[in-house]
Amino acid sequence: MTANALVSPIPSSQPRTDSPTAVSTMVRLVRESFAVVEPHAEEVAQFFYGMLFTIEPSAREMFPANMQVQRSRLLRALVHVVQMVDRPDDLVPFLQQLGRDHRKFGVVSTHYEAVGMALISSVKKFAGPAWTDEVERAWAEAYTIMARSMLDAAAADEGPAYWPAEVISHERIGWEIAIVRVRPHYPVPYLPGQYVSVEVPQRPRLWRYLTPANAPRPDGTIDFHIRGVDGGWVSRSIVAHANVGDTWKMGPPMGRISVSRETSRDVLMVAGGTGVSPMRAIIDHLSQWGQNPHVHLFIGGRIEEDLYDVPALQSIAAVNPWLTVVPVVEEAGIPGTEQGTLADVVTRYGAWGDRDVLVSGSPGMIRATVSRMLVAGTPLDRITYDPFTVD
Numbered sequence: 001m002t003a004n005a006l007v008s009p010i011p012s013s014q015p016r017t018d019s020p021t022a023v024s025t026m027v028r029l030v031r032e033s034f035a036v037v038e039p040h041a042e043e044v045a046q047f048f049y050g051m052l053f054t055i056e057p058s059a060r061e062m063f064p065a066n067m068q069v070q071r072s073r074l075l076r077a078l079v080h081v082v083q084m085v086d087r088p089d090d091l092v093p094f095l096q097q098l099g100r101d102h103r104k105f106g107v108v109s110t111h112y113e114a115v116g117m118a119l120i121s122s123v124k125k126f127a128g129p130a131w132t133d134e135v136e137r138a139w140a141e142a143y144t145i146m147a148r149s150m151l152d153a154a155a156a157d158e159g160p161a162y163w164p165a166e167v168i169s170h171e172r173i174g175w176e177i178a179i180v181r182v183r184p185h186y187p188v189p190y191l192p193g194q195y196v197s198v199e200v201p202q203r204p205r206l207w208r209y210l211t212p213a214n215a216p217r218p219d220g221t222i223d224f225h226i227r228g229v230d231g232g233w234v235s236r237s238i239v240a241h242a243n244v245g246d247t248w249k250m251g252p253p254m255g256r257i258s259v260s261r262e263t264s265r266d267v268l269m270v271a272g273g274t275g276v277s278p279m280r281a282i283i284d285h286l287s288q289w290g291q292n293p294h295v296h297l298f299i300g301g302r303i304e305e306d307l308y309d310v311p312a313l314q315s316i317a318a319v320n321p322w323l324t325v326v327p328v329v330e331e332a333g334i335p336g337t338e339q340g341t342l343a344d345v346v347t348r349y350g351a352w353g354d355r356d357v358l359v360s361g362s363p364g365m366i367r368a369t370v371s372r373m374l375v376a377g378t379p380l381d382r383i384t385y386d387p388f389t390v391d
Helices: 003-007 020-055 057-062 068-084 088-105 109-130 133-156 233-241 273-286 310-318 342-348 363-376
Strands: 163-173 177-184 196-199 208-210 222-227 247-250 266-272 295-301 323-329 355-360
Touching: 020 057, 020 068, 020 109, 020 133, 057 109, 068 088, 088 133, 109 133, 177 233, 177 247, 222 233, 222 273, 266 273, 266 342, 266 363, 273 295, 273 310, 273 355, 295 310, 295 342, 310 323, 323 342, 342 363, 355 363
Parallel strands: 266 295, 266 355, 295 323
Antiparallel strands: 163 177, 163 247, 177 222, 196 208, 196 247
């Protein structure tokens, strides 16, 4: 049975996963086969894109000339979807957001068909003896669910595919960090804590996810806190070369990090470096009211310079008793801070089982913090973090 027969075209009818047993079998087969393939991630990604551009040559112009970074992002995205495949309440909204976001590329149904064919061909090539007709059917059904969610959401979205925005200020904070303010040509309907994909003129077709560091303002302006990471083509170009007057493109808002004032549960926020942005936007929003759930924010970094935003957050806390700010730094001997990693310090306080937990930062920081919290006894369903990664 060929991948082409299963995936092209994407069936309009529902896949054969209408019972808990069928869903469980599909999830198990997809995860088991992906575990075989994952150690060959780089080769899988190379084969995938080669196959995709062969099947659908028009897709090539949607991607940057240098595919090195894009290849690594593919497998990270796949890992996230595979991990969530049996959690439809989390996965479906994520896929719907991705579908709306992909409108900015001009993606149509034939592109989804080509991606499905290339994906299944790639997993099949590297799965070896683990690949069977049953496994192939499971992957086809799983991909059909994913693609259908994205296509339906894209078709239903009446908003723009992206928002143009003008850079109106660029402030360097040390060597690695910049705060950039942009003014969209018309308001972006994001919620505090959400992130957006961004394309900058210095790196065309290299879209990256950035998170607004403020709640929506009446004048529509948005601040982004950006660190130039090692190997980060986009982040380093923004920190060093973004200019006032540049026009950025911003995709539709995405993300699950949020705080509802209506909930009675208090909140723990754990933010590493510029990962403070979604937390800062939420705190900015909550500061409009005197009564809120209590928010305990741990903000950390490797060196003192990583705590660049702590003074501003402490100023907010000084007039808002619902907010507690705890600076954390790995570097020894910094007055007024807790020493250690965020994972160390947060779990030193306990399991936080009575809180909603929001985590934001680098992929490594998120993995370490969430793992340590789970070991400490924090319920998994209380922890929220977004799947996007730095470039």
